[in-house]
Amino acid sequence: MSLDELRKNLSALDRRLVDLVAERQRIVGEIGKTKRTAGSGTRDYAREKDVLDMGRKQAQKMGVDPDLIEDLLQMLIRKSLESQERDRVVAEGKGDGRRVLVIGGAGKMGRWFAGFFASQGFATTIADTVIDDGPDRFRKWTDAGVDFDVIVVAAPLAVSGRILAQLAVLKPTGLVFDIGSLKSPLIDGLNELLTVGCHVTSLHPMYGPDTRLLSGRHLIFCDVGDAEATLAAKELFAATMVEQIDMGLEDHDRLIAYVLGLSHALNIAFFTALAESGEAAPKLAQMSSTTFDSQLLVSEAVAQDNPHMYFEIQNLNKFGLGPLDALCEAARRIRDTVAAGDEEAFVELMQKGRDYLALRG
Numbered sequence: 001m002s003l004d005e006l007r008k009n010l011s012a013l014d015r016r017l018v019d020l021v022a023e024r025q026r027i028v029g030e031i032g033k034t035k036r037t038a039g040s041g042t043r044d045y046a047r048e049k050d051v052l053d054m055g056r057k058q059a060q061k062m063g064v065d066p067d068l069i070e071d072l073l074q075m076l077i078r079k080s081l082e083s084q085e086r087d088r089v090v091a092e093g094k095g096d097g098r099r100v101l102v103i104g105g106a107g108k109m110g111r112w113f114a115g116f117f118a119s120q121g122f123a124t125t126i127a128d129t130v131i132d133d134g135p136d137r138f139r140k141w142t143d144a145g146v147d148f149d150v151i152v153v154a155a156p157l158a159v160s161g162r163i164l165a166q167l168a169v170l171k172p173t174g175l176v177f178d179i180g181s182l183k184s185p186l187i188d189g190l191n192e193l194l195t196v197g198c199h200v201t202s203l204h205p206m207y208g209p210d211t212r213l214l215s216g217r218h219l220i221f222c223d224v225g226d227a228e229a230t231l232a233a234k235e236l237f238a239a240t241m242v243e244q245i246d247m248g249l250e251d252h253d254r255l256i257a258y259v260l261g262l263s264h265a266l267n268i269a270f271f272t273a274l275a276e277s278g279e280a281a282p283k284l285a286q287m288s289s290t291t292f293d294s295q296l297l298v299s300e301a302v303a304q305d306n307p308h309m310y311f312e313i314q315n316l317n318k319f320g321l322g323p324l325d326a327l328c329e330a331a332r333r334i335r336d337t338v339a340a341g342d343e344e345a346f347v348e349l350m351q352k353g354r355d356y357l358a359l360r361g
Contacts, residue, residue, distance in 0.1 A: 021076070024080075025083065028080040028084065032083070032088065035084070036087075036091055036092070042081065042084050042088055042215070042241050043215050043241050052073055052074065055069045055070055055073045078213060081213055085213060085214065085215065085239075086212075089116075089120060089240060090119055091239075092238070092239040093119065093122075094235065094238075095120040095122035096121055098122055098123070098149040098150070099123045099124075099125065100117045100122040100123070100148055100149060100150040101141070102114045102124065102154055103127045103128075103141045103153050103163055104154035104155035104156075105125075105152075105154065106126060106128035106131050108208075109179060110126070110154035110155075112205075112209045113152050113154060120236075120239075122150070124136065125137070125138070125144055127144050141163070146170045146171075146172035147172075150176075150177075150236075153167075153179070153180075157181065157182055157309075157312045157313075160186055161185045161188065163189070164190055164193060167193060168189065168192035168196050173198075173199075174199065175201075175232050176193060176198055176199065176201075177200065177201045177233050178203065179203050180202070181256065181309075182313060182316055182317050183222060183252050184318050185312075185316045190202055191225075194225045194226060199232070200226055201221065201222070201223060201226060202224055202249070203221055204220040205219050206220060213241075214240040215241035215242075217242050218242070220252065221233060221244060221247070222247055222252055223248075224249065254319045256317065256319075262327060264302060265314065265324055268310075269327070269331075270299050271299045271303055337349065
């Protein structure tokens with residue numbers, strides 16, 4: 001057969017693949033409806049394993065790379081779960097026309113929450129200084145008033161603290177929560193809301209604005225003294241597969257100093273060292289390795305994010321300097337070990353890290 005004929009046959013096969021994927025997605029939709037009717041959970045890990053095991057077995061039988069088939073099936077499963085979760089959120093939405101105000105709703109996470117609430121049937125109003133006034137859109141959140149069933153504060157940390165304090169003066173009757181990455185700058189405002197009898201709690205979504213599937217993602221709930229408000233906030237996410245984590249305000253910021261502060265600083269140090277090395281980026285790209293490429297991917301994502309938000313996470317956390325000091329000390333120890341030619345000490349450092357990481361399971 002000629003090259004053109006082979007390509008024509010391949011294109012026909014690709015069209016069949018698209019048809020099969022479309023048929024699979026239709027069945028997935030029916031499965032989702034059946035699960036909701038039966039009251040079953042969206043995700044079934046045992047079933048996923050069966051599908052992947054079947055795929056690998058069939059691939060080996062057909063002489064196809066099992067890893068390729070597993071990757072393909074995992075992608076299809078993930079898209080299926082996204083579709084089922086989205087349909088469940090819509091079907092079991094808690095909105096019913098209730099009203100929600102997202103302060104900072106034009107920001108990345110603000111837009112995510114606005115979309116999430118809209119999908120549940122909430123009448124969603126956005127307030128943000130970067131938008132023009134219009135139907136359900138306000139540059140000044142105070143112009144929107146506080147007559148809402150839910151108010152989400154999704155502004156930068158320093159601003160969020162002031163907004164929470166202002167809300168306490170206005171005494172909204174609905175549920176109020178922030179989504180701040182740190183709680184130290186917000187505690188005073190949260191306590192003021194609690195003191196005047198408002199229904200208030202505090203959330204921290206441990207996922208980014210591009211997240212479409214909440215399965216395997218974590219959402220932290222920090223009870224500030226109103227257990228009913230925390231339960232009400234959790235109920236808003238009941239239709240999703242997000243993993244809900246309860247955490248005290250003090251524990252939150254201490255742990256976040258490592259989870260966000262340390263990891264951000266490490267990547268900033270990595271790309272700063274590269275940028276100031278004097279080595280041309282194209283030359284380093286030609287000599288890249290698996291480890292270098294993996295680190296580069298994470299560092300590029302950090303470099304493209306909001307530097308002002310990253311500074312707030314470092315600067316406003318009262319626990320923030322501890323992990324940074326530990327990072328500097330670790331780098332110094334590595335340098336001293338290499339400079340001294342102490343291979344035993346270097347191996348010991350790596351073994352200690354290996355043992356610690358094994359504790360994560």
